[in-house]
Amino acid sequence: MAYWLIKSEPDAYSFAQMQKDKKTGWTGVRNYQAANNLKAMQLSDVCFFYHSNEGKEIVGTVEVNRTYHPDPTDETGKFGMVEVKNPKAAKTPLTLAAIKDHATLKNMAFVKQSRLSVSPVSAAEAKTILKLCGLA
DNA sequence: GCCAACGTTGGC
């Protein structure tokens, strides 16, 4: 079981929308590093859902429902997508400020590489986040 | 709205 962090601007696709949809195709990734992370996802891996720009906090988790396959919205055919389901809202969203303040979390990949939209999360980081979010 | 970081593009 691996953990990931996926980012979305709430204006583009929010967690509230995810909760309405129950599951969704994670399309639109156009960055090789992010796409490689999508490729590495296995069924039932857990992804933390982060709101960038507006909110700047982890608002919940989703679960991988379908592994990497071609993204029909990519006309070049270079990039793929996964499908995620089962949104679970954080009881307490975890803000970026809190993450940067936390000894374990401040070294997370997505903090260091702020532009990477899909990034790996270590087991220790995941455990900490789940606890802080009230999802443990 | 600004700006730093950084990925991508295209000329050579």
Add this chain to the structure above:
DNA sequence: GCCAACGTTGGC
């Protein structure tokens, strides 16, 4: 294959 120019992302 290098590198400058450019575009985009995202925090502040």
